[in-house]
Amino acid sequence: MSEETDLAVPPPRGTEHERDPIEVPGFVEAVAGAVETLNVDALRELVADLHESDLARLLEALPAEDRPRLVELLGSDFDFTALTELDETVRVQILEALSTRTVVEGLREIESDDAVYILEDLDEADKQQILAYLPTPERAALQRSLDYPEESAGRRMQTEFIALPPFWTVGQTLDYIGETEGLPETFFEVFVVDPTYRLSGSVPLDRLLRTRRNIKLDEVVTPDRHVVQATDDQEDVARVFERYNLISAPVVDESGRLVGVLTVDDIVDVIQEEADEDLKALGGVAGDEELSDNFWYIARSRFSWLLLNLFAANIASFVISMFEDELQKMVALAVLMPIVASQGGNAGTQTMTVAVRALATRELRASNAKRIIMRELLVGLFNGVVFAVIMAAAVFARFGIADLGVVIGLAMIINLVAAALGGILIPLALDRLKIDPAVSSGPFVTTVTDVVGFFAFLGIASLWF
Structure with a gap:
């Protein structure tokens, strides 16, 4: 060319x-x-x-x-x-x-x-x-x-910052900023430190520019209320930035000495990464899976999740086999059975998604867990009753068997209530056991809704007919 x-x-x-x-x-x-x-x-x-x-x-x-x-x-x-x-x-x-x-x-x-x-x-x-x-x-x-540690504030921090002694004047500081090479390309405040680099506080640039040149930094310094430890988890730090609308925050080591600064552009990346990991985990995909990965790595990373789901499916299959005689007597049971399990699975996934996200953002805590559980239980019960009525009418119109409509209606109520409870209690239990609920909740919730759905529908049917 x-x-x-x-x-x-x-x-x-x-x-x-x-x-x-x-x-x-x-x-x-x-x-x-x-x-x-x-x-x-x-x-x-x-x-x-x-x-x-x-x-x-x-x-x-x-x-x-x-x-x-x-x-x-x-x-x-x-x-x-x-x-x-x-x-x-x-x-x-x-x-x-x-x-x-x-x-x-x-x-x-x-x-x-x-x-x-x-x-x-x-x-x-x-x-x-x-x-x-x-x-x-x-x-x-x-x-x-x-x-x-990986995914800590120390890994994310920028080690270029401006730290000056408290006895410097505003004029000295402005001259230093204007004349010194090698300063950070972007910064929002000047940090005030003692001779051992212990942090006293910071002076925002807007205050610096509006203060008379002869004023010393220790007269205008503001103690930093949101100091980050270098070992803090990046997700926790991102939550602090989000809650208090921070632009930057100083990072200190275990001795309280200033070692870096975190800025909002770094935190935006953290929020995106953490949300991406949670979304992938809910779908059974490794958090570090990328479009550029080769097929062998992706196949291996997804295998364990699929294996767990296969185990759950076999449990559901075993429950179905317990009612083989009833299925042979009434073909309609086999036709309607997947509807109950599917509706429960969708409801469980909805509750689980909300619960996992609330746990990740620390919105769901021990103090409000009981109220949220009761709310989800009522939602499951309400939706169960509504869909029970809809399905009972639809079954009667299709098969002309009123009793079959009652059976599937009762099973629908039971499974949607179980889905609501499983969708929130399983993530809470996993979180209490220090297991990431985003990664592990899915197969357990699916197992609960499938087993309860099949057992409730076929069990009620075997007793009713």
């Missing part, structure tokens, strides 16, 4: 029509052509104005072998922050294909929290090899963050 052809597709601009650059006809092909022909000038022209998230989508759209080549060709013009927007599988594949020097230079140009996010998925040997090439201060900061 010639240079003229490479540049035939203009770089995407910010128009309403072309807001998503990946959808611009011929754009991805033009980038791939520039990579294939090693046309660095054309490549830079094409991707120069791309946002980091758009650059990540471009990488995913390219053939696997072209991804690391694009990074190498762009050199210092490639924003390594784009790698944080990629699926883990794609990101690791790119990093393993890049030279150590390229990775080191790229990591030095981005914020520490993004660098940690990129490094933490690598094998320990690759991680240490990259860290070894970094200057000592940067290596120590990244290693300290990596030493914190």
Whole structure:
């Protein structure tokens, strides 16, 4: 592909029509052509104005072998922050294909929290090899963050921040901010610390700009009410940000010394990740499963869930076999039986979804559990009675057997009440046992609704007829 052809597709601009650059006809092909022909000038022209998230989508759209080549060709013009927007599988594949020097230079140009996010998925040997090439201060900061537990505030925090002594004046502070290189690209306050870096509080930038220059920081400092421990779980921290509408929060170690800062853009990512994990878990999918994963990994990760569901189905099948004689006497029982189980399964899933989400957000607690259980019980009872009447009428109209309508109506009430109780009590019990209810509730609730539904319908039928 010639240079003229490479540049035939203009770089995407910010128009309403072309807001998503990946959808611009011929754009991805033009980038791939520039990579294939090693046309660095054309490549830079094409991707120069791309946002980091758009650059990540471009990488995913390219053939696997072209991804690391694009990074190498762009050199210092490639924003390594784009790698944080990629699926883990794609990101690791790119990093393993890049030279150590390229990775080191790229990591030095981005914020520490993004660098940690990129490094933490690598094998320990690759991680240490990259860290070894970094200057000592940067290596120590990244290693300290990596030493914190996964999914903790310490892993998410940014170690670049502005911390100043309390005796500095506002004028000194403003001059320092305006004249010093290497400060964070984005910050919302100045932290005030003692000589041992113990946090006294912070001064928001708006207050700093509205205060006379001769005023000392300790006169305008505000003690931080929402200080985050570096070992705190990221989901708990996200909940604090959400509850108190925080923009940023200081992070301290076990000694109370300031070691980093969390900003709202990091927390938005956490909220998205946690919601994504919960949604996948409810569907029986591993929280780390991604579209870029190969079929073997996905098959293995889903196998255990399907095996558990198969076990539950066999229990339900055993219950059905107990009433084999009744099924042979009346074919209508076999026709209607799945309706009761299906309705109970749907009702149980509704209650379970609400309960699991409420547990994840800490809205469902011991203090209000009894009230929520009673509410769900009443909802199940009400819906059971309503659908019992509907099904009784429908069965009588279809089969002309009034008693059969009564049987399925009673079974419907029993199963919807059982579904409501199972949908909330099972997640509560699993949470009490320190088992993630999002991952484990589904098969248990399905088993309860199937077994109770089949047993109630066929049991009542065997007694009635």
